[in-house]
Amino acid sequence: HCGDEHEEDGAEGEPQDYTVFTLTFETKQEFDVWLEERQQQGRTSFFTKYSSGSKKTTQLRCNRAGKYVRKTETRATQTKKDVSHCSCFLNVKVEEDGSVNVRGCLGHVGHKVDVALLRLTLAQQLFLKGLLEEFFQDYIISRLRKDYPGTISRLHFVTKGDLWNIVNRFGLRPGFRHKDDMQSLKARKEEGNPHDGIRSLDMPEDPSGEGFRMIIITPQQVQWLRKFSHRGISTDDTHNATRYNLKLATVMVLNDRDAGLPAAFLLSGTMTSLDVEKLFLEIRKVVPEFNPAQIVTDEAPCFYNGFRSVFPQSRAKLHYCRWHIDKTWQRNVNKMVEPRLRSQVKKKLKELLVIEDLPTFERHFAEILAFLHVEGQDKMDDYLRRNYLGEFNLELTLVYHSEQRTISGRTHTWASFSNKDAVMDTTMISERWHLRLKTEFLHRNANTRADCLVDLLIRAVEDLAESDEIKVCREYFILV
Structure with a gap:
């Protein structure tokens, strides 16, 4: 019947062979x-x-045909089943001598042949397994989209869900060396692989992770530090990257195209000045000439204090991240300023942060303090004076248009007028890197094993280096 009636249009208009x-x-x-x-x-x-x-006899049927049975009532599901019956089938029998007899038909009827709805074959699953052992999921998906046409290959439509199914099916666990992830990290450190860049490892004192400290600077990161750190560095940390109460701090540099590159990692359960000092001691070992023009951080003192303890004579100029300053001010305005004045004060403070002209800055800041005093907002007035003008009103002499002027010893660390020629005035390259790490590499999984995180960090550096090299080559060929 299918051969007589549907040979030319059985699969919704696509000719089929019903032999x-x-x-x-x-x-x-x-x-x-x-x-x-x-x-x-x-x-x-x-x-x-x-x-x-x-398994001597097996009946194989088209995956688009049959009755769909829900396996869960707790979440919404959908099915690839499109028809109750399809002419595509295989009946397979394995004989006693090991030979295989097959009877079947490969023509479809009643539904469209859609590559995106196919199952991944075993060979395709093994191929994806190999890719997952070397590359990150986003890179794999991007590569498959380019290498396999959507008209003929299921690989073109691979999703992160497909890849996670492969991870679970084959038990892929990056960085795994021991069922206890802390012992796994210890084993990896003892391997002494120079490409891992594990410079130091202090094991935790208890199961919470307290006392843990790990510093990673891979050979590629050493190259980035040597080549780009002289322009300036950004240092910031993030949490919720592992199942432990650990923070990940990253030293970021800007390449020639002003793209951020993670040049050193510190994992710590405390993130104190001592922890950061250990990080910069390791940096000094691999890059003795390390001398950035500036260091941009949030207002946590541990980063700059740790840096200065290792490089007391450095020319590096401290600049607090403008974005973090703004967020801190907004929170304190909500706490210390009456509701009727909050929007006005917030606007004035935002304007202050971007002023690059010193006389204008002095005038605007004085107006804000006077406004707060007149309106009786003494808490906010006192907060700004103590924290952003300096408790003892220390003076710093600057040369501005050949005229010596004095400003507070605290003001130059955050005001835009003192940072006009710098390569960065926020830690946003750090923020973007940490966001990318959590979304693209960790998939917002805050329960990640520590050894898995370390493996991802090491592989991420390799991935970024390869991606950066490709971009450089593309720009070269465009110029040529």
């Missing part, structure tokens, strides 16, 4: 190779409708 064939293969392996090829060439997937206990 029922019989084939014999000498071995099961030979049959498996044939089946793999036919599924990819014919854009077909099968599910096992029936299989005998010994």
Whole structure:
């Protein structure tokens, strides 16, 4: 019937071959190779409708046909089942001598042949497993989109869900060396692989992770520090990257195209000045000439104090991140200023942060303090004077347009007029890196094993280096 009535339009307008064939293969392996090829060439997937206990007899049916049975009531699900019956089938029998007899038809009826709805074949799953052992998921998906046309290959439509299924099916655990992830990290450190860049490791004092400290500077990161750190560095930390109460601090540099690169990692359960000092001691070992023009951080003193303890004579100029300053001011305005004045004060403070002209800055800041005093907002007035003008009103002499002027010893660390020629005035390159790490590499999983995080950090550096090299080559060819 299908051959007589639907040969030209059986699969929603696409011609089909409804020939029922019989084939014999000498071995099961030979049959498996044939089946793999036919599924990819014919854009077909099968599910096992029936299989005998010994698997001598198997009935394979089109994965788009059949009755859908929900397996859960707790979440919304959808099905690829499109029709109750399809003409595409294979009946497989394995004989006593190991040969395989197959009877079947590869023509479809009643539904469109859609590559995106196919199952991943075993060969495709093994191929993806190999990619996952070397690359990150976003890179894999991007590569598959480019290398495999959507008209003929299921690989074009691979999603992160597919990749996580592969991870779970094959038990892929990056960085795994021991069931206890802290012991796993210790084992990795003892391997002494120079490409890992593990410079130091202090094991935790208790199961919470307290006392843990790990410093990573890979050979690629050493190159970035040597090549780019002289322009300036940004240092910031983030939390919720592992199952432990650990913070990850990253020293960021800007390359020639002003793209941020993670040049050193510090994992710590405390993130004190001593922890940061250990980080910069390791940096000094691999880059003795390390001397950035500026260091941009949030207002946490541990980063700058740790840096200065290692490089007391450095020319580096401290600049607090404008974005963090703004957020701190907004929070304190909400706490200390009456509701009727909050929006006005917030606006004035935002304007102050971007003023690059010193006389204008002095005038605007004085107006804000006077306004707060007149309106009786003494808490906010006192807060700004103590924290952003300096408790003892220390004076710093500047040369401005050949005229000596004095400003507070605290003001120059955050005001825009003192940072006009710097390569950065916020830690946003650090913020973007940490966001990318959590979304692209960790997939917002705050329960990640510590050894998995370390493996991802090391591989991320390699991935970024490769991506950066490709961008440089593209720009070169465009110029040529």
